[in-house]
Amino acid sequence: MTPFSYSRPTSVADAVAAxxxxxxxxxxxxxxxxxxxxxxxxxxxHVVDVHGLPLGTIGEASxxxxxxGALVSNTALASDERVRRDYRMLSEALLSGATQQLRNRxxxxxxxxxxxxCTYFMEPEYPCNKREPGSGxxxxxxxxxxxxxxxxSEHCIATHPSDMCVAMAALDATVHVTGxxxxxxIPFVDFHLLPGDSPEAETxxxxxxxxxxxxxxxxxxxxxxxxxxxxxxxxxxxxxxxxVAAGIELDASGQIADVRIAxxxxxxxxxxxxxxxxxxxxxxxxxxAFREAGEAIVADANGYGHNDFKITxxxxxxxxxxxxxxxxxxRATGDAR
Ligand SMILES: Cc1cc2nc3c(=O)[nH]c(=O)nc-3n(C[C@H](O)[C@H](O)[C@H](O)COP(=O)(O)OP(=O)(O)OC[C@H]3O[C@@H](n4cnc5c(N)ncnc54)[C@H](O)[C@@H]3O)c2cc1C
Ligand code: SF4
Numbered sequence: 001m002t003p004f005s006y007s008r009p010t011s012v013a014d015a016v017a018a019x020x021x022x023x024x025x026x027x028x029x030x031x032x033x034x035x036x037x038x039x040x041x042x043x044x045x046h047v048v049d050v051h052g053l054p055l056g057t058i059g060e061a062s063x064x065x066x067x068x069g070a071l072v073s074n075t076a077l078a079s080d081e082r083v084r085r086d087y088r089m090l091s092e093a094l095l096s097g098a099t100q101q102l103r104n105r106x107x108x109x110x111x112x113x114x115x116x117x118c119t120y121f122m123e124p125e126y127p128c129n130k131r132e133p134g135s136g137x138x139x140x141x142x143x144x145x146x147x148x149x150x151x152x153s154e155h156c157i158a159t160h161p162s163d164m165c166v167a168m169a170a171l172d173a174t175v176h177v178t179g180x181x182x183x184x185x186i187p188f189v190d191f192h193l194l195p196g197d198s199p200e201a202e203t204x205x206x207x208x209x210x211x212x213x214x215x216x217x218x219x220x221x222x223x224x225x226x227x228x229x230x231x232x233x234x235x236x237x238x239x240x241x242x243x244v245a246a247g248i249e250l251d252a253s254g255q256i257a258d259v260r261i262a263x264x265x266x267x268x269x270x271x272x273x274x275x276x277x278x279x280x281x282x283x284x285x286x287x288x289a290f291r292e293a294g295e296a297i298v299a300d301a302n303g304y305g306h307n308d309f310k311i312t313x314x315x316x317x318x319x320x321x322x323x324x325x326x327x328x329x330x331r332a333t334g335d336a337r
Contacts, residue, residue, distance in 0.1 A: 002043050010052040012178050012210055018048045019208035020180070026050055026210065028071070028110030031102050036115060040124045041131060050107070055212055060080075064218030070109035070211045074164065075100070077108060086219035088328075089226035089245040089260075093167040096230045099237055111213035112175070112191070113203065114167055116158040117146060117239055117270075129155045130199040138275055145288035145306040146241065149298065149314070151267040156199030157304060160192060160269050161239045163230060169270035170245040173216050179209040188214070192269030199268070221249025222258040225328035229321040230264075231313060240265035242313045246321035248285065248329040256280050261322070263297065266314055273297045276318070285326050287319070294318035 009015040018024055023045030025031050035064035036042040058080050066082060077083060078094035094103065097111075120126040120138045139147055139157055147157045159332040165188075173188040192203050205211075208229040216223075228248030234328035243264035252256040259280045276293040283289055294315025301311045 001037050001040075004044050005046045006049065007046070008049040008052045010054075012053055012055075012212060014276075015048055015050060015053060015210050016178060016180055016208050018046070019210070021046050024048055028100075028107035028113075029105040030110075031074070031098075031106050032110065032114040036122070039122060041115075041122060050109070050210070053210075061215040061217075066216045068108050068214045068216070070107060070213055072108045074098070074103040074106045074108070074111060077164075078103065078267075085224070087167070087223050087226070088109055089170060089223070089228045089247060090164065090167040090216075092228035093163040093230075093243075093245060095205065096228060096240075097163040102249055108164075108214055111162055111272065112211065112214070113205075114119060114162055114170075115202075117161045118158040119143065121158065130158060130195075130202075133198070133200050140304055143306055144304040146239065147304060147307045148267050149301040149303055149307060149310045150263075150271055151194045151269070152302065153195045153197070153199070155197060156195035156268065158195065158199065158268055159265055160267070161265075162270070163240060163243060163264060165192070165270040166262045166264035167228055167271045168214065168216075168246040170226075170247065170260040171216055173214050175211060176213040176215065177209045178212050179206050180208070183212075184209075188270075189272045195268045202268075209217070220246035220258065221329065221332065222260045225249060225325055226260065226334050227315055227321055227324040227328070229324065231317055234289055242266060242310055242317050244314075244317045244321035246318070246325045248322065248325040250285070250333050252286070252327045254333070256283055256285050259322075259325075261293070261297075263314060263318070264309060266301075271297075273318070280322075285322075285329075287323070290319040290322040291315065293322070 025044040056071040061067040084091045175186045182198040230243040245262045247260040249258040
């Protein structure tokens with residue numbers, strides 16, 4: 001680890017000012033950032049610890065919904081009664097990630113900004129376009145079991161590893177940011193970027209931006225009747241190979257009034273499947289319809305050898321998640337009658 005200075009501001013304005021220093025970087029729980037510092041992937045000159053900022057609570061958002069402070073731990077968010085009841089897929093996604101100790105430490109903002117788990121990115125002795133633009137992408141012809149099948153580019157085929165972010169994308173969350181140019185609100189689905197020609201740019205954040213909160217819109221049938229299904233190599237303590245956040249709301253005649261689908265483990269960003277949602281809205285919730293929606297999502301998918309299995313696995317996981325969400329939606333409709 002290279003030497004660095006450290007500060008712990010107590011206001012967002014001071015944190016933004018501290019980020020003006022060259023080589024300054026924010027640290028949340030440190031569960032990803034410090035790991036990367038140890039490996040030499042991150043080498044900040046100045047570490048700005050966010051733990052003095054007043055961003056640790058979950059409250060009502062203006063206009064309904066929830067406002068989740070950037071410092072809320074993954075454990076606190078997953079166990080919040082309102083989240084468990086009204087945004088079930090989010091609680092399930094959080095609880096499927098990492099370990100209890102890591103979730104106790106990891107913050108909401110840090111989870112959003114965790115880096116890819118691509119082995120070549122994590123090991124500085126390998127070339128990697130994300131770490132060192134123009135150096136190459138050994139994953140394309142190397143070991144790429146965890147890599148992307150959707151939205152990848154010739155320069156990078158990495159995936160975003162977060163479970164929480166998949167649910168946030170499906171729920172139409174909004175990221176709230178403060179920087180030297182003021183406050184901004186960014187729709188979650190626009191926050192992370194596809195790799196394109198510049199895989200080193202992973203989000204729309206500017207260098208001196210601090211994430212202050214994430215808001216969830218008012219709860220709906222589709223956010224309540226929702227699930228997170230994660231397929232991984234081990235039952236715990238493993239990142240997703242493919243994951244799906246899905247929610248369904250039925251109308252009075254049993255047709256699909258609203259549906260949410262997002263996938264993890266398949267792309268450089270949480271993959272909101274708006275096209276498949278469009279196919280399902282207004283139609284009958286049948287096994288065939290769920291399968292066709294899943295197949296539509298992978299219509300343009302590419303495999304790179306070790307990850308070819310994801311092209312088959314993804315639509316099956318989508319169908320499974322939709323079936324589970326349908327069960328909840330049918331129970332909710334039955335309860336309401
Ligand atoms: C062994 C292991 C297994 C794991 N398994 C999973 C898993 O299955 N699923 C999963 O989703 N995750 C998993 N994780 C990743 C874990 O969820 C992340 O490390 C964690 O969420 C990061 O949060 P943090 O607060 O520790 O962030 P940090 O490590 O502190 O920071 C991460 C990034 O966020 C930035 N940052 C932090 N706060 C802010 C802010 N307020 N504004 C702007 N930028 C900020 C930092 O600068 C840094 O770039 C695992 C991690 C480990 C070590
Ligand atoms: S997939 Fe992306 S992160 Fe991995 S080696 Fe290639 S450029 Fe680097």
